[in-house]
Amino acid sequence: MQYYTDTEWGLDIGQVNMAVESAFADHGRGLVQMPPKVYITLPDGDFRTMPAYLPSLSIAGVKIVNVHPNNTKKGLPTVMALTIILDIESGQPIAVINATQLTDMRTGAAGAVAGKYLSAKKEIILGVIGTGRQAQAQVTAISRELKIRQVKIWSRNPEHIRKFADRFMEFPCRASSLENACDCDVLVTTTPSRSPLVRSEWIHEGTHINAIGADAPGKEELDPALILRAQVFVDDPAQAIHSGEINVPISQGIYRATDIAGTLGEVVIGKKKRAGPDTITIFDSTGLAIQDLAIARIAMKHGKTIDLPFP
Amino acid sequence: MQYYTDTEWGLDIGQVNMAVESAFADHGRGLVQMPPKVYITLPDGDFRTMPAYLPSLSIAGVKIVNVHPNNTKKGLPTVMALTIILDIESGQPIAVINATQLTDMRTGAAGAVAGKYLSAKKEIILGVIGTGRQAQAQVTAISRELKIRQVKIWSRNPEHIRKFADRFMEFPCRASSLENACDCDVLVTTTPSRSPLVRSEWIHEGTHINAIGADAPGKEELDPALILRAQVFVDDPAQAIHSGEINVPISQGIYRATDIAGTLGEVVIGKKKRAGPDTITIFDSTGLAIQDLAIARIAMKHGKTIDLPFP
Numbered sequence: 001m002q003y004y005t006d007t008e009w010g011l012d013i014g015q016v017n018m019a020v021e022s023a024f025a026d027h028g029r030g031l032v033q034m035p036p037k038v039y040i041t042l043p044d045g046d047f048r049t050m051p052a053y054l055p056s057l058s059i060a061g062v063k064i065v066n067v068h069p070n071n072t073k074k075g076l077p078t079v080m081a082l083t084i085i086l087d088i089e090s091g092q093p094i095a096v097i098n099a100t101q102l103t104d105m106r107t108g109a110a111g112a113v114a115g116k117y118l119s120a121k122k123e124i125i126l127g128v129i130g131t132g133r134q135a136q137a138q139v140t141a142i143s144r145e146l147k148i149r150q151v152k153i154w155s156r157n158p159e160h161i162r163k164f165a166d167r168f169m170e171f172p173c174r175a176s177s178l179e180n181a182c183d184c185d186v187l188v189t190t191t192p193s194r195s196p197l198v199r200s201e202w203i204h205e206g207t208h209i210n211a212i213g214a215d216a217p218g219k220e221e222l223d224p225a226l227i228l229r230a231q232v233f234v235d236d237p238a239q240a241i242h243s244g245e246i247n248v249p250i251s252q253g254i255y256r257a258t259d260i261a262g263t264l265g266e267v268v269i270g271k272k273k274r275a276g277p278d279t280i281t282i283f284d285s286t287g288l289a290i291q292d293l294a295i296a297r298i299a300m301k302h303g304k305t306i307d308l309p310f311p
Numbered sequence: 312m313q314y315y316t317d318t319e320w321g322l323d324i325g326q327v328n329m330a331v332e333s334a335f336a337d338h339g340r341g342l343v344q345m346p347p348k349v350y351i352t353l354p355d356g357d358f359r360t361m362p363a364y365l366p367s368l369s370i371a372g373v374k375i376v377n378v379h380p381n382n383t384k385k386g387l388p389t390v391m392a393l394t395i396i397l398d399i400e401s402g403q404p405i406a407v408i409n410a411t412q413l414t415d416m417r418t419g420a421a422g423a424v425a426g427k428y429l430s431a432k433k434e435i436i437l438g439v440i441g442t443g444r445q446a447q448a449q450v451t452a453i454s455r456e457l458k459i460r461q462v463k464i465w466s467r468n469p470e471h472i473r474k475f476a477d478r479f480m481e482f483p484c485r486a487s488s489l490e491n492a493c494d495c496d497v498l499v500t501t502t503p504s505r506s507p508l509v510r511s512e513w514i515h516e517g518t519h520i521n522a523i524g525a526d527a528p529g530k531e532e533l534d535p536a537l538i539l540r541a542q543v544f545v546d547d548p549a550q551a552i553h554s555g556e557i558n559v560p561i562s563q564g565i566y567r568a569t570d571i572a573g574t575l576g577e578v579v580i581g582k583k584k585r586a587g588p589d590t591i592t593i594f595d596s597t598g599l600a601i602q603d604l605a606i607a608r609i610a611m612k613h614g615k616t617i618d619l620p621f622p
């Protein structure tokens with residue numbers, strides 16, 4: 001059994017996007033085993049257990065990931081993850097992977113796949129709400145699938161915007177008001193908000209939105225009126241209803257599960273698509289275990305390992 | 312983060328039994344978080360993901376365990392397990408534990424707790440069906456809670472019986488027919504059978520049975536008529552209905568979930584008990600994640616560790 005320490009080092013973003021796209025295609029075709037993630041509540045946060053099996057890649061395993069908003073005060077990441085990989089033939093654990101960075105990358109990749117298939121334009125102005133690790137991963141991954149002409153960034157903290165812009169020197173980056181950041185072709189929302197930040201009237205027709213932030217019951221970033229105007233695609237219906245962007249509107253009876261336009265997997269295999277150039281499309285991302293397996297398979301070819309005796 | 316290699320070394324069986332009993336007590340009082348285990352099917356077996364949080368012991372984590380019956384041909388254990396432990400405060404993974412041996416020990420401990428509370432006698436003749444690791448763990452753990460006067464062993468393979476008896480020189484061990492092994496005070500069944508081995512007419516009144524083998528849909532070791540004659544206690548109703556000894560009779564409509572007499576946790580806290588000295592009692596064991604956490608906490612004080620960089 002190997003422990004993989006620096007797994008993100010040397011990973012090719014284009015290759016990660018492709019692997020995640022292929023995992024979504026398998027999901028769209030019903031070729032994966034992936035029960036909904038299981039939540040355990042701890043005093044200051046929670047952790048989620050995400051088992052799956054992706055036969056086309058011959059990979060099976062479990063990601064374990066926590067969310068502890070107050071960890072930053074302790075100098076620890078808010079989100080930390082381990083992925084355990086099992087041998088398909090024998091069930092033996094063969095890899096323990098530090099998956100903290102990989103979690104950002106595979107979420108970025110899902111956003112890139114959604115952008116590739118759902119954005120009305122190939123050259124875009126990208127609006128970014130939030131400047132954390134998820135926001136950075138989205139911009140990095142989307143830039144491989146769409147040509148970014150400009151990035152409009154909003155954050156409560158101007159210092160965070162400056163650092164964000166410094167990291168992405170290759171694109172013209174501009175600090176924006178919330179409303180102005182929403183005036184874009186593709187919008188990415190990455191905050192842990194528990195009340196809508198993005199108003200419906202700020203979003204013009206034809207915009208595509210990656211709603212990344214909401215990942216637990218009670219979290220929402222988008223005005224429910226915007227959700228009702230849009231075609232909403234989800235990564236997984238059960239997870240999205242439970243903890244995605246649509247969880248609050250659904251629990252309030254404003255939105256219904258039957259209103260969901262389809263899954264990203266169905267979009268990738270061509271079964272579902274953007275209705276027209278003026279439609280607003282939303283990708284409601286909750287994060288799938290199959291994304292973690294797809295990126296784990298690439299990560300296991302890179303990085304440093306420590307040999308562990310097992311069984 | 313530490314990797315624990317030789318976790319079973321030096322563990323005190325009495326201490327393990329006590330910790331597992333205390334975990335069952337918390338379960339009986341509704342003080343644990345433990346969703347039902349999640350199954351993923353692989354080509355030649357399956358694996359189960361078992362997350363839980365035990366506040367009284369301040370321990371949270373996930374066990375991942377496979378069952379691959381053909382592994383013996385490859386020289387690998389049929390069942391292999393890893394337990395991941397997270398820090399309660401931050402959610403950070405702090406331990407990866409080789410839990411293969413611990414899985415046997417904690418199942419043995421549950422059998423011992425069931426025997427302690429449900430056996431009609433304190434000095435017993437112990438019947439054992441099957442001679443594998445689970446059978447050995449049951450005898451070892453039960454011997455700490457009840458005085459074993461004799462062990463009657465049945466296996467298809469006489470060589471296995473000889474080896475089993477050699478291991479337990481401290482008790483008079485006797486190779487028995489299936490029927491004769493069932494003529495005992497406490498019976499332990501540990502086979503992966505998919506059709507009943509133990510006939511109802513072989514079991515006399517007052518016997519207690521630990522039904523250990525059935526741990527997946529379709530598995531059963533006991534005659535349904537015996538189940539109907541007995542008080543059936545389960546570790547967890549949802550898991551027992553899905554994959555325990557009662558799963559087949561329930562799926563066939565012979566037995567109902569409402570017929571379950573109670574949980575082992577309820578027995579430990581005195582809320583439920585054996586109806587009388589002549590009652591036949593059955594403990595339907597499927598294995599709980601809280602047992603794995605209870606034993607992990609003890610194991611983390613023992614054995615060799617390898618330091619792993621994280622985050």
